[in-house]
Amino acid sequence: MIKRKLLAVLLLLACAANAQETNKQELNKQDVKNEVMRILDSINKAKLPETKSGGGVEEHWYDRISLRGYAQIRYNGLLSTNDKVSCEQCDKSWGTTSTAPDAKANNGLFIRRARLVFSGQVHPNVFFYFQPDFASSPSSGINNFVQIRDLYFDLSFDKKREYRVRVGQSKIPYGFENMQSSSQRLTLDRADGINSSILNERDLGIFFYWAPAEIRKRFEMLVRDGYKGSGDFGVFALGVYNGQIANKLDGNRDLNVVARVTYPFVIGSQIIEPGIQAYTGKWAFTGEVSPGVTVNDPQYVKDQRVGATFVLYPRPFGIQTEYNIGTGPRYNARTNTIDQTDLNGGYVLLNYKWDIKKQHIYPFAKFQYYDGGKKYEKDARSYVVRDFEFGVEWQPIKALELTAEYVVADRTFEDSVLPVNRQQGNVLRMQVQFNF
DSSP states (O other): OHHHHHHHHHHHHHHHHHHHHHHHHHHHHHHHHHHHHHHHHHHHHHHSOOBOTTSSBOOOGGGGEEEEEEEEEEEEEESOSOTTOOOTTTOTTSSOOOOSTTOOOOOOOEEEEEEEEEEEEEETTEEEEEEEEEEEOOTTSOOOEEEEEEEEEEEESSTTOOEEEEEEEEEOSOOHHHHSOTTTOSSSSOOHHHHTTSGGGEEEEEEEEEOOHHHHHHHHHHHHTTSOOOOOOOSEEEEEEOSSOTTSOOSSSOOEEEEEEEOOEEETTEEEEEEEEEEEEEEOOSSOSOTTOEESSTTOEEEEEEEEEEEEOOSSEEEEEEEEEEEEEEEETTTTEEEEEEEEEEEEEEEEOEEETTEEEEEEEEEEEEEEEOTTSGGGOEEEEEEEEEEEEEEEETTEEEEEEEEEEEEEEEOSSOSSOEEEEEEEEEEEEEEO
């Protein structure tokens, strides 16, 4: 019996010792695990950026800069019936301006635009916007030069940024289609009647913009959701600018003054946007006049316009129309002079927005008319334009847009080299656009 009790005690001691050893091993494993976790925490803390005294992560101004862009490649060589139909301000790859009787256009593939946009709210009260174009095409015939399109800063005076002043080179707030980005516009080119006011739509100036925060969001939605909006250029705009077009020194000491009022109303399921705009100033010729052509006071030719806009956004059917009248320089073939004359012109665009899942299809038709001069072209070239355009834009994905446009053109454009020049013809124009 004693031996049995002694054996039982020994067995209990052995079990206790074994349990103690097991506990020690588990404790050792836990200690190792805790030490590893402590080391990892130390490494992670070392990787964290410095923080402000308030405990938040410090944000630098360059963290707020965004980058986007788009590129357009065109082909204007399909079904052309008259290569001498052209538009210098529209697209230098369309037709030819050669004076030779049998001249043919070199309508090959052409990079129309290649743009990057850097922008950001670098301070609660300062927004900046910088857009270079890598496909500028000067008259030399050598393409794809880099040129600044936009470089401006918006200084706001309130937390909602409803009141702001824009300083720099930017679009002049005149017209809806002029304000509309080329990445948003349906037709391949802007209408002569409105776009003849400001070449490339831009100049160097200072502008005041005001719009309620709610309306600024509406302007943004009309672009973001595919309704072909013009962007946010305020409900009210007032400013001064050189009046000499972008990327050129001012030719006189007279600043142009421009004002615009527009408002997008919601009426049931529709959105309409009427607007009115005007500018006044003096145009200065700086080399556009040919030898032998005379102009009275070439540094101070009156340049004034007033225009009206009406837009019914495509939900799903849309109408966009503008018209303006004014006075400006224009070549006179009978006297070989540049005179100050009246001008008028505009356009009507009908369009439709057809959504197929995430795809968008926009059939459109446009008629434009213009009777006036173009101050920034040779000898303030005289124009009479009557064009019809029929086309469709297809967006299969957000990054890709395809546009086909058939043009029925009747264009008279005359200067000292071509004092009698009316050209009529048709052409099918194609464009592929990449958004990134």
